[in-house]
Amino acid sequence: MIELKDVSKTFTLHNQGSAVIEVINDVSFHVAPGECVALTGASGAGKSTLMRMIYGNYLTQSGSIRIGDVDIVKAEPRTVIAMRREVLGYVSQFLRVVPRVPTLDVVADPLRALGVSAEEARARAQELLTRLNIPERLWTLSPTTFSGGEQQRVNIARGFVHAYPAMLLDEPTASLDATNREVVLSLIEEAKAGGAAIIGIFHDEAARERVCDREIDVSVFTPGLSSCSGSIGYQKETAA
Amino acid sequence: MSTDLRPLLSVKDISKRYGSHIGCAGVSFDLYPGEVMGIVGESGSGKSTLLNCLVGHLTPDTGEVVFDTRVDGPKDTTTMSESERRMLGRTDWAFVHQHARDGLRMGVSAGGNVGERLMAVGERHYGDIRDKATDWLERVEIDAARVDDRPTTFSGGMQQRLQIARNLVTGPRLVFMDEPTGGLDVSVQARLLDLLRGLVRDMGLSAIIVTHDLAVVRLLADRLMVMKSGRVVEAGLTDQVLDDPQHAYSQLLVSSVLQV
Numbered sequence: 001m002i003e004l005k006d007v008s009k010t011f012t013l014h015n016q017g018s019a020v021i022e023v024i025n026d027v028s029f030h031v032a033p034g035e036c037v038a039l040t041g042a043s044g045a046g047k048s049t050l051m052r053m054i055y056g057n058y059l060t061q062s063g064s065i066r067i068g069d070v071d072i073v074k075a076e077p078r079t080v081i082a083m084r085r086e087v088l089g090y091v092s093q094f095l096r097v098v099p100r101v102p103t104l105d106v107v108a109d110p111l112r113a114l115g116v117s118a119e120e121a122r123a124r125a126q127e128l129l130t131r132l133n134i135p136e137r138l139w140t141l142s143p144t145t146f147s148g149g150e151q152q153r154v155n156i157a158r159g160f161v162h163a164y165p166a167m168l169l170d171e172p173t174a175s176l177d178a179t180n181r182e183v184v185l186s187l188i189e190e191a192k193a194g195g196a197a198i199i200g201i202f203h204d205e206a207a208r209e210r211v212c213d214r215e216i217d218v219s220v221f222t223p224g225l226s227s228c229s230g231s232i233g234y235q236k237e238t239a240a
Numbered sequence: 241m242s243t244d245l246r247p248l249l250s251v252k253d254i255s256k257r258y259g260s261h262i263g264c265a266g267v268s269f270d271l272y273p274g275e276v277m278g279i280v281g282e283s284g285s286g287k288s289t290l291l292n293c294l295v296g297h298l299t300p301d302t303g304e305v306v307f308d309t310r311v312d313g314p315k316d317t318t319t320m321s322e323s324e325r326r327m328l329g330r331t332d333w334a335f336v337h338q339h340a341r342d343g344l345r346m347g348v349s350a351g352g353n354v355g356e357r358l359m360a361v362g363e364r365h366y367g368d369i370r371d372k373a374t375d376w377l378e379r380v381e382i383d384a385a386r387v388d389d390r391p392t393t394f395s396g397g398m399q400q401r402l403q404i405a406r407n408l409v410t411g412p413r414l415v416f417m418d419e420p421t422g423g424l425d426v427s428v429q430a431r432l433l434d435l436l437r438g439l440v441r442d443m444g445l446s447a448i449i450v451t452h453d454l455a456v457v458r459l460l461a462d463r464l465m466v467m468k469s470g471r472v473v474e475a476g477l478t479d480q481v482l483d484d485p486q487h488a489y490s491q492l493l494v495s496s497v498l499q500v
């Protein structure tokens with residue numbers, strides 16, 4: 001479902017002496033439907049960068065990133081937008097809120113964009129907000145003023161409201177208590193059972209072991225950064 | 241996956257000089273139905289010049305602006321007759337000016353401002369026109385009780401919302417906006433943006449929005465074009481251009497605002 005081939009990324013900071021940061025060099029791997037793969041590696045290794053490249057948020061200089069039959073690297077903006085609407089979900093580390101929009105609509109929004117009726121979309125949103133223990137009195141408020149953990153749960157509800165065939169999760173369990181962490185892990189397990197191909201970043205090792213089938217150590221592909229895992233399972237060949 | 245095959249607007253190599261001075265040069269892009277494109281860039285970079293060339297307020301020196309008309313399909317609007325283009329401006333196209341007073345008739349009531357555009361496309365039934373005008377005032381969050389008041393008695397934000405109602409009442413397919421939130425204070429801006437966002441989605445509009453405000457494009461635009469000295473220096477998916485800008489000027493632009 002998700003297939004990376006010889007993917008590389010450098011940042012050129014034109015206004016800082018044209019400094020070039022090589023972050024990812026020659027990554028190849030694939031994720032099958034129903035599989036969850038963890039990206040691991042030290043802070044700064046490029047986990048979030050790689051995830052953003054797969055989402056089309058960061059530009060990829062070379063290689064290909066196929067989601068189904070679309071190569072995100074070469075796709076036009078409108079194709080990427082259609083992919084994000086229909087196929088590719090992303091739970092980022094932080095919720096980016098549109099001012100004034102009530103939580104229930106924030107969560108229902110991805111379904112509305114797919115043409116689902118307001119009623120059905122809201123019902124599904126309510127179901128998720130309830131599961132994620134967001135008190136009903138908050139549903140009509142904008143999440144702008146919510147606590148970090150509440151915002152994160154709204155973000156997760158929004159990310160899981162549609163059954164995306166491919167999902168990217170950047171630290172979905174960070175800043176959650178044990179109960180809500182459990183809910184999120186069950187959501188991931190259910191998405192896998194439903195056939196979603198998932199790539200996740202989890203600092204929470206126990207969570208990773210529970211939901212992930214494989215790990216890919218991104219440090220291996222970071223020029224100038226040596227692998228900190230040392231495990232054979234993380235080598236390029238097995239990752240591909 | 242659902243993507244349209246034919247662009248609604250196809251812009252090819254638009255250039256406009258003011259004497260020896262470049263207004264804009266070599267601008268090309270395709271806009272598809274339902275897409276919203278933002279144009280950003282420093283003051284004097286040619287954003288308004290480009291927009292005015294696209295709608296026919298200025299005649300470009302070179303290039304084509306091909307619009308997919310309802311009746312005749314794709315047609316170059318730079319070579320169509322003045323009356324044909326004026327008709328487009330009343331029906332399928334809308335232009336939201338930065339200063340509401342440039343887009344409104346200040347001596348006519350709020351209801352009249354909205355109704356006028358309906359009459360221009362042939363609506364004659366007074367009751368229908370008034371009902372539609374009132375409905376649109378409510379959609380842009382102006383109290384229907386103000387329908388007979390003149391825009392001169394409205395605040396800047398209300399005037400801007402009235403201008404939007406006047407433009408959208410005829411169900412255009414393409415909306416051009418030049419700094420639609422300029423000159424409004426921040427909370428009024430947020431409200432206006434939220435409104436625009438809802439309208440764009442509900443009506444399936446395509447839009448081209450010129451602004452210097454990166455938060456505005458983040459919120460409204462699917463795609464972004466960055467202009468400098470009359471030329472497009474970078475274009476792409478909005479969040480990609482904002483989060484991973486490639487060109488030195490785009491990087492400078494993005495890094496000079498606090499957070500968007």
Ligand SMILES: Nc1ncnc2c1ncn2[C@@H]1O[C@H](COP(=O)(O)OP(=O)(O)OP(=O)(O)O)[C@@H](O)[C@H]1O
Pocket residue numbers: 011021023041042043044045046047048049050483484
């Ligand atoms: N938009 C950007 N522009 C320039 N450099 C960037 C950008 N985004 C990330 N980087 C750089 O890329 C490198 C990898 O960052 P990334 O955020 O991917 O790391 P990470 O593995 O997710 O780390 P963490 O575990 O701390 O979240 C860092 O050196 C970072 O500074």
Ligand SMILES: Nc1ncnc2c1ncn2[C@@H]1O[C@H](COP(=O)(O)OP(=O)(O)OP(=O)(O)O)[C@@H](O)[C@H]1O
Pocket residue numbers: 258261262263264281282283284285286287288289290452
């Ligand atoms: N009527 C005119 N006669 C001569 N030069 C003009 C005219 N209109 C614009 N220009 C020049 O063309 C260039 C582009 O101007 P334009 O108004 O398109 O910029 P802009 O990007 O819209 O700027 P702003 O953000 O300040 O509105 C500028 O250098 C401007 O001085």
Ligand SMILES: [Mg+2]
Pocket residue numbers: 047048049
């Ligand atoms: Mg990270």
Ligand SMILES: [Mg+2]
Pocket residue numbers: 287288289
């Ligand atoms: Mg201008």
